[in-house]
Amino acid sequence: MTDTHTTAQRPLTLIGLGDMGTALARTWLAAGHPLTVWNRTPAKAGALAAEGASVAAGPAAAVAANTLVVVCLLDDESVGSALEGIDLTGKDLVNLTTGTPAEARARAAWAEDRGARYLDGGIMATPTMIGVPEAGGYVFHSGSRALFETHRAVLEVPAGSRFVGEDPGHAALHDVALLSAMWGMFAGISQAYALTEGEVAPKDLAPLLSEWLGAMGFFVGNAAERLTSRDFTSGVVSGLAMQITGAGTMLRTAEEQGVGTELIAPYVDLLRRRLAADPAAHGxxxxxxxxxxxKR
Structure with missing residues (x-):
């Protein structure tokens, strides 16, 4: 059967209606895309039926309904479970489920063995950012470039898209790299609030933290240049030996304040190991x- 829909109306299937899946569904529906949905918990699908979604009786029916099938489930195991035994021949499978690079590569091979084209995705947004362009959310995609270009206009309805390569694992790799940096930042912020708890009002510390972290953002580009050149010494103002001395002050202050060091001690230990490996070269x-x- 010939698809007579324009790109703006192109139909698709969405499997998985958690908070993120529901947010995705609502943006596609609001943009006029015929949408078939399925969720293991029927009540979540029923709520979207009132907004115009077609609710499939099961995952096989959902997959059969459209060529473009988007999956947004809890984890990679859930993807395999939901699609087990379903005919994927001729389908374009876009997997927005959070997983590891290895899981993405294995899932790509799994999909291709079943006759589907595969595109992996890593969502860099919270559900509240979906459908809100000014919020800055976007989705990393990797895998089939042709598949990405075919459906790009549809995929960019909920959030912007950034294609990061033909390796299916690279969307997950970029996703986890950025999330790892975020968690590290959260750990540092948590340490700062713990140190000042009961002595400095959080609302007074907050603008100082924001300003300081913004000023330290130069480290991102600086680290990229140094890792590329392998030059870790040119233009250094405060060397590793000095940094480790300063780290001792941070650890002692935490002890004085009755605050644990488990959020920052591992990083200090890493710096100490680097210095100990060759003090003359690394100091x-x-x-x-x-x-x-x-690196292991």
Whole structure:
């Protein structure tokens, strides 16, 4: 059967209606896309029926309804469970489920063995950012470039898209890399609030934290340049040996304040190991060289 829909009306299927899946569904419906949905818990699908979604009786019916099938489930195991035994021949499978690079590569091979084209995705947004362009959310995509270009206009309805390569694992890799940086930042912010708890009002510390973290944003580009050149010493103002001395002050202050150090001690230990490996060579470096210590 010939698809007579325009790109703006192109139909699709969405499997998985958690908070993120529901947010995705509502943006596609609001943009006029005929949408078939399925969720293991029927009540969530029923709520979207009132907004115009077609509710499939099961995952096989949902997959059969459209060529473009988007999956947004809890984890990779859930994807395999939901699609087990379903004919994927001729389907374009876009997997927005959070997973690891290895899981994405294995799932791509799994889909292709079943006759489907595959595109992996990593959503860099919270559900409240979906459908709100000014919020800045976007989705990493990797895998089939042709598949991405075919459905790009549809995929960009909920949030912007950034294609990061033909390797199906690269969307997950980019996703987890950015999330890892975010968690590290959250850990540092948590340490700061714990240190000042009961002595400095959080509302007074908040603008100072925001300003300082913004000023330290230069480290991102600086680290990229140093990792590329492998030059960790040029232009360094405060070398690794000095940084470790300062870290001792942070640890002692935490002890004085009755605050644990489990959020920052591992990083301090990493810097110490870098210095101990060759004090003469590494003492004048910035902290970027310690990144190499993380590689196994």
């Amino acid at each position: 004048g470096e910035d902290t970027t060289g310690a990144i190499l210590m993380l």
